[in-house]
Amino acid sequence: xxxxxxxxxxxxGLRLLWAExxxxxxxxxxxxxxxxxxxxxxxxxxxVVLSGLVWWSADGGRDKADRFVSGLKxxxxxxxxxxxxxxxxxxxDLVEACVRHGVPxxxxxxxxMFREITDNVYLRQWGExxxxxxxxxxxxxxxxxxVAQGADPALILAIALAHLDASSAYVLTPAGRTVxxxxxxxxxxxxxxxxxxxxxxxxxxxxxxxxxxxxxxWWLHLPDAAAVPPRLLHEITTVLGRCQExxxxxxxxxxxxxxxxxxxxxxxxxxxxxxxxxxxGLPAEGPYRVVVAxxxxxxxxxxxxxxxxxxxxxSPASAAVGRLxxxxxxxxVPEDAAAGxxxxxxxxxxxxxxxxxxxGLASPATxxxxxxxxxxxxxxxxxxxxxxxxxxxxxxxxxxLTTLDTLLxxxxxxxxxxxxxxxLGPLLDTGSDSATALLNTLEVFLAHDGSWARTAxxxxxxxxTVHYRIxxxxxxxxxxxxxxxxxxxxxxxxxxxxxxxxxQGRTDPSTAQAATTARRARSSTSPAR
Numbered sequence: 001x002x003x004x005x006x007x008x009x010x011x012x013g014l015r016l017l018w019a020e021x022x023x024x025x026x027x028x029x030x031x032x033x034x035x036x037x038x039x040x041x042x043x044x045x046x047x048v049v050l051s052g053l054v055w056w057s058a059d060g061g062r063d064k065a066d067r068f069v070s071g072l073k074x075x076x077x078x079x080x081x082x083x084x085x086x087x088x089x090x091x092x093d094l095v096e097a098c099v100r101h102g103v104p105x106x107x108x109x110x111x112x113m114f115r116e117i118t119d120n121v122y123l124r125q126w127g128e129x130x131x132x133x134x135x136x137x138x139x140x141x142x143x144x145x146x147v148a149q150g151a152d153p154a155l156i157l158a159i160a161l162a163h164l165d166a167s168s169a170y171v172l173t174p175a176g177r178t179v180x181x182x183x184x185x186x187x188x189x190x191x192x193x194x195x196x197x198x199x200x201x202x203x204x205x206x207x208x209x210x211x212x213x214x215x216x217x218w219w220l221h222l223p224d225a226a227a228v229p230p231r232l233l234h235e236i237t238t239v240l241g242r243c244q245e246x247x248x249x250x251x252x253x254x255x256x257x258x259x260x261x262x263x264x265x266x267x268x269x270x271x272x273x274x275x276x277x278x279x280x281g282l283p284a285e286g287p288y289r290v291v292v293a294x295x296x297x298x299x300x301x302x303x304x305x306x307x308x309x310x311x312x313x314x315s316p317a318s319a320a321v322g323r324l325x326x327x328x329x330x331x332x333v334p335e336d337a338a339a340g341x342x343x344x345x346x347x348x349x350x351x352x353x354x355x356x357x358x359x360g361l362a363s364p365a366t367x368x369x370x371x372x373x374x375x376x377x378x379x380x381x382x383x384x385x386x387x388x389x390x391x392x393x394x395x396x397x398x399x400x401l402t403t404l405d406t407l408l409x410x411x412x413x414x415x416x417x418x419x420x421x422x423x424l425g426p427l428l429d430t431g432s433d434s435a436t437a438l439l440n441t442l443e444v445f446l447a448h449d450g451s452w453a454r455t456a457x458x459x460x461x462x463x464x465t466v467h468y469r470i471x472x473x474x475x476x477x478x479x480x481x482x483x484x485x486x487x488x489x490x491x492x493x494x495x496x497x498x499x500x501x502x503x504q505g506r507t508d509p510s511t512a513q514a515a516t517t518a519r520r521a522r523s524s525t526s527p528a529r
Contacts, residue, residue, distance in 0.1 A: 001027065001028045001121060002024065002026065003019070003023065003025070003026055003028060003048070003078055004024040004025065006028065006048065006079075006117070006120065006121065007024070007106060009120060011116075011120075012108075012112055012117060012120065013109050013112060014081065014106045014107065014108060014109075015106055015107040015109070016104075016105075016106045017082075017090060017098075017105045017106055017107055018095055018098055018099050018104065018105050019079070019104035019105070019106075020102070020104075023078070023079075023102065023103075023104045024104060026078040026079075027046060027078075028047070028048050028078055028079075028121055029044065029045065029046035029078075030044060030046075030047045030048075030230060031047060031048050031049075031117065031118045031121050031122075031234075032047050032048075032049050032050070033049075033050045033051075033114050033118070033205070033206045033208065034049060034050070034051055034206065035053070035054040035055055035206070035214075036055060036197060036198050037055040037067065037068060038068070038071055038198065039051070039068065039071055039072065039075075040071035040072070040074055040075045041075075041200055042203070042204070043071070043072060043075035043076070043077050044075070044076070045075070045076035046076060047075075047076075047078065048077070048079050048081060048117075048121065049072055049077045049079070049081070050081045050083070050108070050114045050117060051068075051080065051081075051082055051083065052083040052085065052086050052114075053082055053083055053086050053087055053090070053091070053094070054086055054214055054352070055068070056068075056086075056087065056093075056094065057353070057354045058091075061091055061093040061094075062093045062096075062097075064093075065091065065094040065097040066097045066100070066101075068094070068097070069094070069097040069098050069100075069101045069103055070097075072101075072103055073101040073102065073103055078104070079104040079105070079106065080094075080098060080104070080105045081106050081108050082094060082105060082106070082107055082108060083107075083108045083110070083114070084107050084108060084109055084110050085110035089107065090107045113208065113210060114208050115208045115238065115241065118208075118234065119238075122231070134229060134232035134234075134235050135232065135236075136163060139159060139160065139162075139163060140235075142159060143156060143159060143160060143239050144239075146159070147239060147243050147246060148246075150246055150247075150250065151243070152180070153171055153179055153180040153218075153240060153243050153244070153247075154171075154179075154180035154181065156180070156240065156243055157169060157171055157180045157181070157182055157236075157240070158182055160239060161182055161236070164227065164228060164232075167223065167224055167227065168181065168182050168184065168185035168186065168222075168223060169181070169182045169185065169220065169221065169222045169227075169228075170182075170185060170188060170193070170220070170221045170222075171207070171218050171219070171220055171221075172188070172193045172194075172196065172218065172219045172221055173215075173216060173217065173218060173219070173309060174194060174214065174347075174350070174351040175190065175194055175215065175310075175313065175344060175347040175350075175351055176188070176189070176190030176191060176192070176193035176194030176195075176347050177190060177193070177309065177312055177313050178193060179218060190343070190344065190347060191347065193221075194347050194350065196219070196221050197219055201223065202221060202222050202223040202224060202225050203221070203222050203225040203233075204219050204220070204221045205219065205220045205221075205233050206218075206219055207219060207220055207237045207240045207241050208237065208238075208241045209240075209241040209242075209244040209245045209248065210245055211245065211248050212245075212248060213302055213305040213306075214302075214352045215305045215308070215309045215348060215352065216248075216305050216308060216309050218240060218241075218244055220233065220236065220237050220240060251308070254281070254320075254321075255304070255321060255322050255323075256322075257276075257279050257280050257320070257322075258320040258321055258322025258323075258330075258331075258332075259322040259323055260276060260279075260322075261273075261276040261277065261279075261280055261320055261322065261332065262322050262323060262324040262325065262330055263324075265324070265330075265371055265372050265375050266324055266325055266372075266375070273368040273369060273371055273372075274367075274368040274369075276368075277320070277332070277368045277371075280332070281317075281318050281319075281320070282319070282320055282332060282333075282334070283318060283334055285367065286335070286364070286365055286366050286367045286368070286370070287335040287364035287365060287366050288332050288333065288334060288335060288364065288365045288367075288368075288371060288374070289332070289333055289334070289335050289337075289338035289361060289362060289363075289364055289365070289374070290330065290331070290332055290361075290374040290375050290377070290378045291307065291310070291330065291331050291333070291338070291341065291360065291361045291362070291378055291395075292324075292328055292331075292359065292360050292375070292378045292379055292381075292382050293306060293307050293310075293328075293329050293330075293331075293357060293359040293360075293382070294328060294329065294357075294358055294382065294386075295355040295356065295357055296355065296356055298355070299352070299355040302352065302355055303328075303329035303357070304321065304322070304323060304329040306329070306348050306351075306352075306357055307321050307329050307330070307331045307359075308321045308331075309348060309351075310341060310344055310345070310348055310359075311331050311333055311337075313340060313341075313344045314333055314337040314338060314339075314340050314341055314344065315333045315334055318333075318334060318337075319331055319332070319333045319334075319337065320332045320333075328379070330375065330378070335364045338361060341359075341361060341395060342395060342397070345359060345393065345394070345395040346393070348393075349393030356391060356392065356393050357393040358382060358385040358386050358393065358394060358395075358396075359381075359382060359385060359394070359396070360377075360378045360379060360380065360381030360382030360384065360385055360395070360396050361378060361381055361396065361397045361398060362374035362375065362377040362378035362381065362398050363377060363398050377398045378398065380410040381396040381397065381398040381410065382396070383409075383410040383411070383412065384396045384401065384406070384409040384410035387409045387410070387413060388409045404488075404491070404492060404495065405495045408492065408496060411496075416496035416497075417496065419492070419493060419496050420493045420494075420496040420497035422493075423477060423479075423490065423492075423493035424490070424493050424494070424497065425476055426476045427439045427442065427473065427476060427477070428497065437469065438469055438472055438473050438476070440459070441455070441466065441470070441473070442470075442473050442490060442494070443494055444459055445466070445470060445481070446490065446491050450481065450482075450487065452466050452467065477490065
């Protein structure tokens with residue numbers, strides 16, 4: 001089968017973007033499906049490479065595209081078939097890289113599954129698969145029945161490989177969760193498993209399934225790359241793909257029950273939450289933890305699948321994952337299952353680097369009646385994660401908001417800015433040297449717990465100057481700095497005027513603030529009088 005034969009198949013609808021006639025006459029030896037940024041180690045000579053382009057992003061797109069296509073060229077790939085679903089079209093950077101390296105490239109329409117292309121190649125090479133299956137007839141029939149019955153993927157994997165001498169095999173998710181493993185296979189830590197698709201260890205093959213997001217897709221991993229022939233790998237991954245599609249359909253019903261729980265949690269009259277909790281398969285008794293998440297407007301709809309994978313990591317047996325009426329993804333899990341969410345979050349974020357995954361985790365709710373309050377708490381923690389994330393994926397645990405500066409991160413930026421302007425007033429006049437000096441003095445004075453002497457020493461001014469400036473600050477703000485309440489108001493206003501991300505991760509915010517303002521004060525030309 002030549003490259004041009006595949007492109008001429010009208011049932012696939014492939015769009016040729018670039019090729020030279022001589023390159024179209026090359027014979028195809030097989031197919032590799034990959035979304036790795038460096039796929040060369042897994043591509044064999046004369047193979048067609050299928051990629052959904054999840055690895056590509058606009059920032060650094062040209063360099064990423066060049067590395068990807070260069071790897072295909074070095075490995076001897078005959079053509080690249082690039083999926084259009086992820087980005088809407090094949091990026092120009094990728095097409096240009098294919099031209100530079102002489103690799104034919106075609107676009108795969110969003111409605112065409114990669115499995116249709118791989119089946120097309122193998123049908124051409126081996127004739128009707130029904131007559132030339134790699135699996136024994138009785139094994140293939142049994143697997144088909146098990147898939148139809150909704151069998152566990154571990155059972156399907158064990159039966160598919162039982163007639164071989166393969167030492168072990170795993171079905172893994174990109175976040176490193178082991179979905180299934182053959183009997184006797186050593187456990188794989190999540191971080192180790194998550195790194196396997198991009199490593200030289202064994203062979204890792206993508207399991208294609210419709211309706212599966214980057215957070216939930218499966219990979220079949222065999223530590224011994226020679227244990228299973230490529231043809232058999234293709235057939236096993238096809239069976240596993242059908243298994244995952246069946247599981248996805250069953251989960252849709254579970255999500256519907258969770259959606260109903262979400263509706264009750266946000267309703268004025270919550271009704272009998274205990275019944276809704278049990279309907280979702282959660283334990284009848286708490287404590288429970290509520291977590292909410294989002295992936296931003298550009299990647300709407302992915303947060304629910306990210307939480308589904310997170311819940312499967314944390315609590316495979318019982319978790320409710322769904323959407324609130326406003327579309328926010330949420331999950332309710334038993335308290336003991338929430339302990340590992342912090343470790344899982346970075347692995348989840350790596351599944352889709354171009355989508356910023358933010359999450360908020362509430363403190364424990366002792367029973368079902370406490371879930372509405374826990375949801376409000378989780379939403380506040382989510383706002384804190386968004387504000388303090390600086391464009392990075394993060395999970396904020398509400399129990400970590402134990403200082404004033406961390407607590408303020410959950411307040412919308414506009415509200416923080418308005419509060420700061422109202423309380424500090426003229427001190428925020430950046431065009432006035434006098435106002436700048438007063439603001440610096442206020443910061444250092446509060447950071448040194450109202451000590452006149454230490455403030456003067458830190459600012460390198462006379463203590464009388466500090467007294468004079470504090471009087472001016474009190475005049476402009478209408479606050480009395482001898483009162484604790486007024487000091488707290490001004491300290492909160494100072495925190496609200498800064499980027500909340502700078503407050504995250506500080507063990508002693510007062511000390512850090514004092515050091516910063518002292519440096520600014522030393523660089524000023526003269527104190528205000």
